[in-house]
Amino acid sequence: GAGVSQSPRYKVAKRGQDVALRCDPISGHVSLFWYQQALGQGPEFLTYFQNEAQLDKSGLPSDRFFAERPEGSVSTLKIQRTQQEDSAVYLCASSNDPFGSYEQYFGPGTRLTVT
Amino acid sequence: AQSVTQLGSHVSVSEGALVLLRCNYSSSVPPYLFWYVQYPNQGLQLLLKYTSAATLVKGINGFEAEFKKSETSFHLTKPSAHMSDAAEYFCAVWNSNSGYALNFGKGTSLLVTP
Numbered sequence: 001g002a003g004v005s006q007s008p009r010y011k012v013a014k015r016g017q018d019v020a021l022r023c024d025p026i027s028g029h030v031s032l033f034w035y036q037q038a039l040g041q042g043p044e045f046l047t048y049f050q051n052e053a054q055l056d057k058s059g060l061p062s063d064r065f066f067a068e069r070p071e072g073s074v075s076t077l078k079i080q081r082t083q084q085e086d087s088a089v090y091l092c093a094s095s096n097d098p099f100g101s102y103e104q105y106f107g108p109g110t111r112l113t114v115t
Numbered sequence: 116a117q118s119v120t121q122l123g124s125h126v127s128v129s130e131g132a133l134v135l136l137r138c139n140y141s142s143s144v145p146p147y148l149f150w151y152v153q154y155p156n157q158g159l160q161l162l163l164k165y166t167s168a169a170t171l172v173k174g175i176n177g178f179e180a181e182f183k184k185s186e187t188s189f190h191l192t193k194p195s196a197h198m199s200d201a202a203e204y205f206c207a208v209w210n211s212n213s214g215y216a217l218n219f220g221k222g223t224s225l226l227v228t229p
Contacts, residue, residue, distance in 0.1 A: 004158070014160075026150035031215070032170055033216065033217075034216070035216075040188050040221075040222075041160040041221055042205050042207075042219030042220050042221050042222050043205070043217075043219050044219070045214075045215075045216030045217070045218070047146075048214075048216065055215065056216070057213050058214070059216065074208070091158060091159070093159075096193070101131060101165070102147075102166060103149075103161055103164065104161075106151075106159040106160070107158050108156070108157055108158045109157075114175075115159075
C-alpha cells in the first residue's frame with residue numbers, strides 16, 4: 001500500500017517568506033508526527049497529533065511554526081517569516097498505535113532551504 | 116528524561132566484514148529502542164525494534180541488535196556487510212514518561228568499501 005507522502009520534496013524560500021509543508025499519512029493511522037532534521041543530525045521532534053487533536057507541540061522552536069490536522073488525516077506544517085536557521089529536512093511520520101511507540105512510518109521529507 | 120548516544124559518527128568496513136554500530140541510551144523507565152536506516156534523500160526505514168520482549172532482536176536485511184540493560188546498550192550488528200548497507204543509521208528511544216516522540220541519536224554514517 002501507499003506509504004507516507006510529503007510535498008513538496010524541495011522548497012527554496014527567501015528569508016521572510018511563509019511556507020507550507022504537506023504530509024499525507026498512511027490511511028487510517030491515528031498518530032502523526034513532525035520532526036526537523038538539520039544537516040548531519042538526527043531528527044528532532046516538533047509536534048504530535050492523535051487524529052485531529054494536537055497533543056504535544058513542545059518541540060516547535062518558535063511561534064512562527066504552526067501545524068494542523070483538521071480532519072485527522074492530512075497535516076500541514078506552516079512556517080511564517082522563514083529564517084535561515086529554519087533550513088532543514090522536515091520529516092512526517094505516522095503510526096497506527098495511539099502513541100506511535102511501536103513503529104513510526106516516515107515520509108521522504110521536505111528539504112527546506114532558506115536563502 | 117531520555118537520551119541516546121551513538122558512538123562514532125562515521126564507521127567504515129570492508130565488504131563482507133562485521134558491522135557494529137554502537138548505541139547507548141539513558142532512560143528512567145524501561146525503554147523501547149529502535150534502529151532506523153536512512154538512504155540519501157529518503158525517509159527513515161525501521162530496521163528493528165526492542166519493546167521489552169526478547170533481548171536479541173532480529174530485523175530486516177540481516178541486521179540484529181541486543182538489548183543489554185546492565186550496559187544500557189543496544190548495539191546494531193550484521194555479520195557480513197554488503198555495499199548496499201552504506202547509509203545513515205539512527206538509534207532511537209521511547210519511553211512512557213517522555214511524551215510521544217522518538218528521541219534520536221545523531222546518527223552513524225556507514226561506509227562499505229570493496
